[in-house]
Amino acid sequence: MTVTATVDRRGKTGVTPEVRTRQVLVALGALLLAVMFAYVMLGPVVFGPDLVLKALIDQAEELHHRISVWEVRVPRVLIAALAGAMLSSSGALLQSVLRNPLAAPATVGVTQGAVLGAVLALVITFGSEGALNDLNALVPLGAIAGGLAAGAVVYGLSYRRAGTDPIRLILTGVVVAAALSSVTSFMVLISGSHIDSIVRWLVGSLSTRTWDHLVFLVPVAALALPLVVLVIPLANALQLGDSTSVSLGLRSELARAFILMTAVVLAAGSVSVVGGIAFLGLIGPHLARTLVGSDLRRLLVCSALVGAVILVAADLLARVFSLDWIPFVDIRTESGSRIPVGAFTALVGAPFFLYLMRERMR
Amino acid sequence: MTGKEPMATDPAILTEGISTGYGRHVVSQRLSLSVERGTRTSLVGPNGSGKSTTLKTLARLLAPLAGTVYLNGQDISGLPTRQVARQMAILPQVHEVPAELTVVELVEQGRYPHVGTLGMLRRQDDDAIEEAIRLTRLEDFVHRPIDTLSGGERQRAWMALALAQQTEILLLDEPTTFLDVGHQLDLLELVSSLNRDRGVTIVMVLHDLNHAARFSDRMIAMSGGDVVADGAPDEVLTPGLLRECFGVEAAVVADPKTGSPMCIPYAPIHSGSDGRESNE
Numbered sequence: 001m002t003v004t005a006t007v008d009r010r011g012k013t014g015v016t017p018e019v020r021t022r023q024v025l026v027a028l029g030a031l032l033l034a035v036m037f038a039y040v041m042l043g044p045v046v047f048g049p050d051l052v053l054k055a056l057i058d059q060a061e062e063l064h065h066r067i068s069v070w071e072v073r074v075p076r077v078l079i080a081a082l083a084g085a086m087l088s089s090s091g092a093l094l095q096s097v098l099r100n101p102l103a104a105p106a107t108v109g110v111t112q113g114a115v116l117g118a119v120l121a122l123v124i125t126f127g128s129e130g131a132l133n134d135l136n137a138l139v140p141l142g143a144i145a146g147g148l149a150a151g152a153v154v155y156g157l158s159y160r161r162a163g164t165d166p167i168r169l170i171l172t173g174v175v176v177a178a179a180l181s182s183v184t185s186f187m188v189l190i191s192g193s194h195i196d197s198i199v200r201w202l203v204g205s206l207s208t209r210t211w212d213h214l215v216f217l218v219p220v221a222a223l224a225l226p227l228v229v230l231v232i233p234l235a236n237a238l239q240l241g242d243s244t245s246v247s248l249g250l251r252s253e254l255a256r257a258f259i260l261m262t263a264v265v266l267a268a269g270s271v272s273v274v275g276g277i278a279f280l281g282l283i284g285p286h287l288a289r290t291l292v293g294s295d296l297r298r299l300l301v302c303s304a305l306v307g308a309v310i311l312v313a314a315d316l317l318a319r320v321f322s323l324d325w326i327p328f329v330d331i332r333t334e335s336g337s338r339i340p341v342g343a344f345t346a347l348v349g350a351p352f353f354l355y356l357m358r359e360r361m362r
Numbered sequence: 363m364t365g366k367e368p369m370a371t372d373p374a375i376l377t378e379g380i381s382t383g384y385g386r387h388v389v390s391q392r393l394s395l396s397v398e399r400g401t402r403t404s405l406v407g408p409n410g411s412g413k414s415t416t417l418k419t420l421a422r423l424l425a426p427l428a429g430t431v432y433l434n435g436q437d438i439s440g441l442p443t444r445q446v447a448r449q450m451a452i453l454p455q456v457h458e459v460p461a462e463l464t465v466v467e468l469v470e471q472g473r474y475p476h477v478g479t480l481g482m483l484r485r486q487d488d489d490a491i492e493e494a495i496r497l498t499r500l501e502d503f504v505h506r507p508i509d510t511l512s513g514g515e516r517q518r519a520w521m522a523l524a525l526a527q528q529t530e531i532l533l534l535d536e537p538t539t540f541l542d543v544g545h546q547l548d549l550l551e552l553v554s555s556l557n558r559d560r561g562v563t564i565v566m567v568l569h570d571l572n573h574a575a576r577f578s579d580r581m582i583a584m585s586g587g588d589v590v591a592d593g594a595p596d597e598v599l600t601p602g603l604l605r606e607c608f609g610v611e612a613a614v615v616a617d618p619k620t621g622s623p624m625c626i627p628y629a630p631i632h633s634g635s636d637g638r639e640s641n642e
Contacts, residue, residue, distance in 0.1 A: 017464065017505055018485075099458055161385055233482035237471050239463075240523075243423050243454035248527070249447030249475035293507070294463040297483065360461070 021298045024291045028305040032081065035312045039077045040069055042320060075211045080315045080341075081308040082217055083270040087277060088284025088307020089228065089300050090266035095285050096239040096296055097259045098166040101357075104281040105267035108173030109150045111281070112180035114271035117146020118201045119187050122194070139201075140216050140272035147268025150176060155260060163253035165242070169260075204277035204342025206315045213273045220269035227262040232296045235259050239294070277342045279349025280307055286356050314348070315341040372435030374399045374531050374563040375420055380429030382412065382419045382587075388427060389415040390587035399530075402557050402564040404574035406598075407584035408608050413567045414455065414535055416584065420565065421452045421533050433531075447475030451524040455535040455567075457516075459508045465519045466504040469494055472526025494525035497552065514545035521549065525556075532556065534566035538573065546570070550577045575599045576622040583607050599623040605631060 040052050045068065047055070054060050055069035087105060094103040105111045121142030158164040158172045188198050200207070234255040237245045242252045267281065284307035285299065291306075292298040318341040375397040383389040389412040397403055397420075405413040418424040420431060422438055431438045438446060451472075472494065473486040495501060498518040503511060508519055517537065524532060534553065538546040554577050556562040568574040574581055575595035583591040583598055585607045591598045604612040610627040617624040 096460065099460065101461070229483065230479065233474070233479045236467075236482065237474055239458075239460045240468070240471060241454065241456070241458040243452065244457070244471075244520075244523070246423055246443065247421065247447060247450075247452035247454070247524070248471060249442075249444035251443060289462050293467065294460040295467040 017293065021292045021302075025298075025301060025305065028302065028309060032305060032309050032312070035309055035316065036077050036081060039080075039312055039316045039319075040073045042316060043068065043073060071210065075214050076206055076209050076315070077312055079209045079214050079217060079273060080206055080312045082214075082221055083274045083277070084280060084284070084307040084309070084311025085304035086221060086224065086266040086270040086307070087281045088288070088310070089304045090263040090270070091281035091307075092285035092288065092296070092299050092303035093228075093231065093235060093259055093263040093266070094281075096235045096294070096299075097256055097263070098170050099239060099241075100166060100170050101286070102282070103170060104285075105263070105271070106276065106278070106281060107177065108170065109154050109177035109180055110147045110264050110267045111271055111276045112177045112184065113150020113153075114143040114147030114268045115202055115276040116180050116184045116187075117149070118143035118272065118275065119184055119198050120146070122198060122201065123187060123191055137216070140213070143272035144220070144268045147271060148264060150180060151260065151264035151268075155257065164256060200340050201275040202342075203340045204271075204275035204345070205340035206274055206318075207340070209273065217269060217273045220265065220272070224262060224265045224269065227258075227265065228300060231255075231259045231262045232300060235296045239296075274311075275340075275342060277311065278346035279353060280310055280345050283349055283353055283356065284310060286353070286360070290356070290360065310345070311341065314344045318344045372432070373397055374434060375565065376432040376435070377420070377426075378429060378432075380419065380431060381427040382415045382424065383427050384415075384424070388587075390584075393429075393587075393589065395420075395582070395589075397563060397565055399563050400557070400561040401580060402554065402578045403566070403580045403582060404578040405565070405567045405582050405584060406569075406571055406574050407590075411584040411607075412587040413582075413584045417533055417535050417565065417567050421450070422446060423452065423454070444475045444478070447527065447529075449529055450531040450533065451527040451529040453520060453524045453532070453534040453537055455539065457520055459516070461509055462507050463509075464505050464507055465500055465511070465522070466491070466495070468508060468519055469500075469522045469526050472523045472528075475527060488526075490526050490528045494522040497525055497556075498522040513540050514542070514548070517541060517545070517549060521552065530561070531563045531565070534564070536567050536569060539569065546573065553577065571599060571604075572617075572622075572624045575624065576617065576620055596623045599625055601625075 037052065041047050041049065047065065047069070051065055052069060055065045058066070060066040060069070091104045094105065094108060095101060118139050121138040125138055154169065154173045154176050155164060157176070158168040184202065188195060191198055234250065237248050237250050238252060238255050238259065245252045245255065285303045288299055288302035288306045292302045318339045322339050373396045375395070377393060377395045379392045379394055381388055381391045382393065393416065405417060407413045415424065419426050422431070422443070425439065433441065433446060433449060469491050470486045473488055473490065474482055477486065495504060498521050500515070500518055500522055503515060508516055511519065517540070532553070537549055541549065550573055553564055553566070557564050578595060580593065581591070581595050581598040582589055583603055590607055591603050599614055601612055601614055604610050604625055604627065609631045611629045611631060612625045612627040614623050614625045
């Protein structure tokens, strides 16, 4: 049939978009596995591929290999991949439904709400057992509640007579984000000796993340997945504008609310375990869009993979730079904790985002 | 399919004394219109006359402030919106194009009312998409991002989206506004051929009176929210209407090629600033 004929995007490649999409997704999947494997290899003690494989299939020759791989590196890399995928797909949904290239969990206040929720839970539980190593279940629960509440507040404040609209949502989101950030700053100021723990939530960190955190994250992701599948067609229609989506038979306000809710669950879930990772929710979908275009059936899968690769790679770098054996680079925080991965995504993310924008606006 | 077979004698669209507007801002009151099946109707009028508001209300993009819009004899507000979308497509005036979306990805969305939310997870390769692309002559552009197309090609892509809906009614809100004269005629020819070959009922808002006269069976002239003239083009497009409704002195002659009425405005009337003071 003629529709699938080989007229390509800008005459650059000789393949149909379907084939190209498949190639991109396979390549990204392979890249993700490679980065994850490298992640498990590297650390204070570097394991060769053979040692990693042996440990993975539970044939490690020494107990500390098994512990390093299974108890430290594997759960942490799985959390990085899952949280990165969730944050990035949340950004893709937000950019489509708000029809704004700047939309991201952090520009509509969801990240800030989740961070504030986590910080409040931390402050409340200070002094109690386990509060400082972030293993306290109240912290992720507080983050989820904070993220959902921020999303609901932004939606509610944007609601007028007939519903919301993208511009109002994003303007309200920016204002709510700023207000929530200032509350968090206040919490930081009054928190005294626990400031280090709070700042790592603000910036986003994967250090000391273990199976307990993954056990919390997986159900959130499992809850979000069917929602994501359901909202893909809705978001595809809604990104054509409210009038067109009504013409196509959508109840546009209901669809928008549903898509936003899904994006909020994804973002809040991600923040609840790794904190407010900067720029990933913005850059992941942009990068994915340049690879597979704007159809959300492809864009969401690609955004998730890109987000996973970025967060795993960024945390790999954060860990490598935190190692003792790198000369001259002793950049640990005062209390001895590692560089938070969020510091890396912020450092690399900002210039990279500017570069992406320059390329795409040409 | 739905079991509620509308009567063949029902008009495609019927309103009885509806009020239109936005919230507290009333644009039209007691508006009664009946659009017969298989006809081409143009809504014309000066800026702010309420023609676009009327079209949006017929399209259910706006709820009437009072009264009911009937689609094929059924209250449109009581019908599931997807069922309406299988009967009536709308080409809105302003389009928001997501960056990087390709023509075929856009046109695919036209199948939404037919296959539903879960159905749209699959790639749609229905004949309707192929036909919509062929009718709009977009075969060479199917995989091009819409934001790389020219204005004329872009409008054709949105037209193809509406065509892929395969509806018996098509509403168009100023479809020619941003097009050059060649693309304007091109689009209106396509609309007319849909009407002629498939019996699609057309209602469109047009700014160009001569185009409206040439490509419609019926013209409805609005001014200040009211219908001031309604009928065949040669009954509506008169020097009197142009004076009363548009505030211009104009000559109306027969188009030398098609014979349809054609106006040549030559001077604005400066007295009677709102253009509604009739001397007739």
